[in-house]
Amino acid sequence: MLYKALRPLLFSLEAETAHHVALRAARCLSALPPVARWLRRNVARPADVPLERLGLTFPHRVGLAAGLDKNAVAPWAWWGFGFGFLELGTITPRPQAGNPRPRMFRIRQQSALVNRMGFNNDGAEAVAARLSKLRSRGAPPFPIAISVGKNATTPIEQAEDDYRSAARILAPLADLVSVNISSPNTPGLRSLQTPGQAARLVEAIREVCQGRPVLVKFAPELEGPELDAVVRACLDAGAAGFIATNTLSTRGRDDLPEGGLSGLPLKDIARERIAAIRRAAGDAALVVGCGGVDDAASAQTLLDAGADLVQLYTALVYKGPFLAAAISRGLRR
Ligand SMILES: Cc1cc2nc3c(=O)[nH]c(=O)nc-3n(C[C@H](O)[C@H](O)[C@H](O)COP(=O)(O)O)c2cc1C
Numbered sequence: 001m002l003y004k005a006l007r008p009l010l011f012s013l014e015a016e017t018a019h020h021v022a023l024r025a026a027r028c029l030s031a032l033p034p035v036a037r038w039l040r041r042n043v044a045r046p047a048d049v050p051l052e053r054l055g056l057t058f059p060h061r062v063g064l065a066a067g068l069d070k071n072a073v074a075p076w077a078w079w080g081f082g083f084g085f086l087e088l089g090t091i092t093p094r095p096q097a098g099n100p101r102p103r104m105f106r107i108r109q110q111s112a113l114v115n116r117m118g119f120n121n122d123g124a125e126a127v128a129a130r131l132s133k134l135r136s137r138g139a140p141p142f143p144i145a146i147s148v149g150k151n152a153t154t155p156i157e158q159a160e161d162d163y164r165s166a167a168r169i170l171a172p173l174a175d176l177v178s179v180n181i182s183s184p185n186t187p188g189l190r191s192l193q194t195p196g197q198a199a200r201l202v203e204a205i206r207e208v209c210q211g212r213p214v215l216v217k218f219a220p221e222l223e224g225p226e227l228d229a230v231v232r233a234c235l236d237a238g239a240a241g242f243i244a245t246n247t248l249s250t251r252g253r254d255d256l257p258e259g260g261l262s263g264l265p266l267k268d269i270a271r272e273r274i275a276a277i278r279r280a281a282g283d284a285a286l287v288v289g290c291g292g293v294d295d296a297a298s299a300q301t302l303l304d305a306g307a308d309l310v311q312l313y314t315a316l317v318y319k320g321p322f323l324a325a326a327i328s329r330g331l332r333r
Contacts, residue, residue, distance in 0.1 A: 003320025015104040015113070018317075023069070026077035026321075033138070036080030044082030046325035047332035053286050053308055054213045054240055056143045056175055060084035060328040062299060065290050065311035066147040066180065066217070067115075071122045072130050079140035082325025087243075087311060088127075089147030090180045093165040095123030096151055099185065105257045106317070111294065113314050114250055116185045116259030119149050124169040131173040145176035145215065148205070149186065156188035164204045171209035179205060182219035182246035184260045193222050195233035202237035213240035215286065220245040220269045223276065231280040241286030243311070244273040263314035267292030271305045278306025294319060296330020303331075 010018040029036055040046070051058045063085035064078050072088045098120025105114045121127070131146075148170065150162035163179060171177050179201060181192040192198060198216060205214055216234050218227065231242065247260025248269065270291025278287055289307030293299050294315035302310050316323055 003322070007318075007320070011106070011108075014102065015106050016101060019068075019104065022321075023074065026069075026074035029080055030074040030076040033076045033079075033140070036076040036140070039080035040082055040325075044080065044322050044325035046082035046084065046328040048328075049332055051308065054176070056213075058084050058309060059142055061303065061309045061331065062293075062324040062327045063087065063288075063309060063311045064324070065313040066090055066145075066178065067117070068313050068316070070120065072127050072134070072146075075134055075144065076140055079142065081321040082328065083142065084324065084328060085143040085145065085309065087145040087147055087178060089121070089170075089178070090119055090149040090183065091121050091124050091127050091146065091166055091170060092119050092149050092151045093124050093162050093169070094151050095121065095126065096153075103259070105259070107256065107261070107263070110264055111314070111318050112261055112263035112265050113317065114257045114259040114261050115247070116257070118152060118185045119183065124148075124166045128169045128173055131170070135173060143175040145178050146170045146174040147178040147180050147217070149180045149183065150189065152186055156191060159189075159192060160201055160204050163201055164208055167205045168208040171205075171212045174212055176213045176215055176240075177205060177209050178215040178217055178243060180217050180246070182217050182222075184219065184247060184249035184251070190219055190221075193218065193226075193230055195229045198230050199233040199237035202234050202239045206238050213286070215239065215241045215243055215288065217243035217246055218273065218277075220248045220266060220273060220291065223273065227273065227276055228280040231277055235281060235285060239285075241288065241308075242277050242281065243288040243290055244277055245270050245291050262291070263318075264292045264294065267298055267301075271301055274302055274307050275305040293327070294323070296327050296333070299327050299331060
């Protein structure tokens with residue numbers, strides 16, 4: 001209701017400016033955990049149907065996807081809005097500015113976004129300091145995954161060093177670590193989506209992440225026997241699960257800005273990839289579905305395809321911050 005009134009104002013701003021305004025508001029809320037708790041109980045009112053996986057308790061199945069709170073500035077706000085878990089990041093070992101603006105675009109007729117942010121983030125040490133403060137004061141009681149990536153200036157042959165150093169710094173402060181090898185906006189990154197490279201990365205990260213479960217996030221373009229082979233190699237290397245999918249590259253399309261497409265156009269492809277991953281991975285792996293979730297029916301579709309949990313980002317821009325809570329209620333019904 002409130003968001004319906006606010007949306008025209010936010011949409012009158014350039015997309016990334018609107019994002020910063022919204023994130024600043026979330027950051028203010030996050031500084032007040034009692035208010036966030038009150039908001040969750042009295043306004044967001046998610047339907048908590050706890051799910052136990054990997055030794056963690058998820059209050060319900062609908063979480064925040066990576067990229068919205070890259071720097072972990074508003075964890076209590078996400079609790080207040082009624083989310084069931086978080087994925088923060090993607091965070092690189094060293095801070096970096098990302099690509100020049102404009103780099104985020106609304107595609108309103110498709111309820112979609114295109115972004116080419118390029119892992120703009122404060123760097124692992126700064127985010128770790130923030131999370132450490134959060135943990136010492138009491139973090140919200142839901143699982144927090146932290147997504148790690150490589151700096152743009154690191155040659156792809158040395159990518160492993162970057163993932164490993166980001167994971168070493170951040171894993172102790174996370175419940176899960178996710179490995180982003182699927183952003184279309186860091187040149188060469190997706191070349192890590194081969195059985196050999198992905199397995200080596202999972203092994204390297206597991207060595208430093210103190211037993212935290214490791215999830216690997218895939219691009220929607222990865223499919224068929226290649227996807228099956230990477231899934232199996234990651235599991236053999238000790239991965240606990242997968243996130244499917246990241247954004248769809250718009251390269252070669254002249255109807256859209258260059259970058260990664262998210263939102264409704266990803267819905268069907270995400271469902272197909274989740275089903276394929278579940279078939280290849282078996283029952284034990286945790287599968288997180290992501291792409292075009294914007295209501296309870298679309299979330300249920302991904303769960304039916306084999307996901308244990310779902311995440312969303314783009315639909316929050318179009319439908320507002322209480323969407324995850326509303327979807328959790330719809331799922332319970
Ligand atoms: C502006 C923007 C930034 C993103 N940044 C990241 C990121 O840093 N790491 C990542 O793994 N995914 C990132 N994503 C991808 C989302 O996590 C998600 O996989 C994708 O948007 C599909 O979900 P959706 O349709 O619900 O948005 C980003 C998406 C958007 C729109």
